[in-house]
Amino acid sequence: MPTYTSGLFYKQRLLTPGPTAVPEAVLLEMAQPIIHHRTKQFQAIFGDLSQRLQRLYRTAGPVLTIAGSGTTAFEAAAVSLIRPGSKAITVASGKFGERWQDIYDLFGVAQVRINVPWGDAVRPEQVADALRANPDASVVTMCHSETSTAAAADVRAVAEVVRRSDALLIVDGITSVGALPVEMDAWGIDALVTGSQKALMLPPGLGFVGLGERALQRLKDVQPHGYYNLDLRRWLKSWHEKDVPFTPPVSLVRGQRLALEMIEAQGLENVWARTARLAAGTRAAFQAMGLRLIASSPSDSVTGAFYPPGVEDSKFRAALRDKFGVHAAGGQDGRGAKWKGKIFRVSHMGYVDAGDTLAALSAIESELIELGQKIKPGTAVAAAAAVWGASVS
């Protein structure tokens, strides 16, 4: 039996920026009997998934489905696309950008690091300057939406800069694909990575890598210095055969196919619009309660705020969870900042709607009042509803 709170809030609402809630229909789809992966039946499912991923990514090129996390997928792209002996220009503006730097450190790749203050976004000129100063750089890595800081960068503008060089742009779209507008081909992103457990409404377990023309060309030239499983060429070869090189997580694959069908049935632009409106309502509600946002350049997939003095992170989030069933995320420590205990974050990705968001805002407000903050009850939900306006649908 699951745990239910005994109060006004009753249901569990997973509003962490990954993993996120999985729709009931997808859970049931994943509960279907296991089929073997070397069958026409699986091939049809996998082929359909691959086509839907292309439409999701807005690309004519392959989008590879890799067993693992978003990190697995990013690592595969990073090690498969770097030219041996060349440099990587690596943008970090939070915990995840720093992780991508760590991966290149581990593989002994020389890096030109662009470290941006947490909460801010890289400026395209910074990347242009780095490319000019380092003509031997063969990749640029960046996060579209930096989950740890709830900030989004202008990938389109950066891609325009990178396209003028010989370097490839590898984008961490883990909390952007399916949440924020991303146009892989139109913007000229060379490699775009995401994971299943964010906006794609699946449990963790699948990573995805989209490859553009230039990336496909690069794959032909480069000997990967990663592990067997991280060699994108293996995955690409199988992909052309509507197949996978290694035994895939069959249940997740069929669940992901259905989740993408759900997204397409709603219309991807409608999903982007909802995510943006949930975020706008949440930002307004946080500000109406006197909270300071953590991002100067906020992402619409996740919203974060600093705690006011006197609010203790672990107690606050435990109360949200135990009294209201609302699961929010805390902060993380990294090289650029120590935000553990100082902030909390709420997701707008995937299977979450205005009702869940009103529940979270009401719970957050109530707990802040409980902890002595001077807030008039109803402030948060009214601020969100006012932003959403009459045409809330």
Add this chain to the structure above:
Amino acid sequence: MPTYTSGLFYKQRLLTPGPTAVPEAVLLEMAQPIIHHRTKQFQAIFGDLSQRLQRLYRTAGPVLTIAGSGTTAFEAAAVSLIRPGSKAITVASGKFGERWQDIYDLFGVAQVRINVPWGDAVRPEQVADALRANPDASVVTMCHSETSTAAAADVRAVAEVVRRSDALLIVDGITSVGALPVEMDAWGIDALVTGSQKALMLPPGLGFVGLGERALQRLKDVQPHGYYNLDLRRWLKSWHEKDVPFTPPVSLVRGQRLALEMIEAQGLENVWARTARLAAGTRAAFQAMGLRLIASSPSDSVTGAFYPPGVEDSKFRAALRDKFGVHAAGGQDGRGAKWKGKIFRVSHMGYVDAGDTLAALSAIESELIELGQKIKPGTAVAAAAAVWGASVS
């Protein structure tokens, strides 16, 4: 694939006053393989359910589980407990009270009808007067919560009156048991009926009849003039053997057992308190939007309001459903009033919480604004949150 809206509201929220939403854990429990009902395994489940029903009813007597709707259960109680040739005093203050009168009409039972204006509740003195004038009345029937009018009656006070006579009090608790405080033994209710699809968080399909001391005595004396399946003595005999006379809906029985375990884990008083607070928040929100409540004596299990001029029922509720995924109920026609097309109702029973209620209120407000009502966006949710106050949990 289920239907999802493409807007800010995404999930389907069933806020009709029955059927109501069923918790995921209960759905999964009902998806367990079918077991045979003449087994120790089923007997253990059924025995546990029966004990939990007694705690739910606050009674030491039997609570019978009958395959069928709440109407089946009420009909069984009505025909099993009336003394042949005697009169029934039948209170009607809405569609369901009228239905119980119809049942006695069908069985040719003479009635003393107490017809109360829809939206109001019977006064105990009215019952006392009727009992004095009709000493040959052997039963009194009434609704605790009249679902069609969203009004609740003071069952405790009526029971006190009826206890002084030889008549038995048969209470329709279909939208009260598990939602409003009901103390079967302490209040002296002789027969208390409910259904599975309201506050008990199950799909439709089970009805329940609790029997007090006086009702058990009456059952020994009376030849039922109902059908085979409506003879409570058969059900009672089996109940003593932790058994059922006819093949029971095995899945529903095991689902109901779990749903009651969930209610007990939360604490029945906490469930009552949540229901009352959801209702209080909803009434405040409706009134803040300028809507007039349909009940002068409102029930906490369901709230209803009259439409303002210019709002067309079927269009309004279709918009709530199609644009917001919010399922509200309309009005019903009866002998006492014609409320079809004039009102709408929202439930607070069972697996529904403050988050769902905020979603419904936000949707209702938005659609009323869309239809030209002058309401400041955010009014409804702010009014509910203000009533709930800081200690919203």
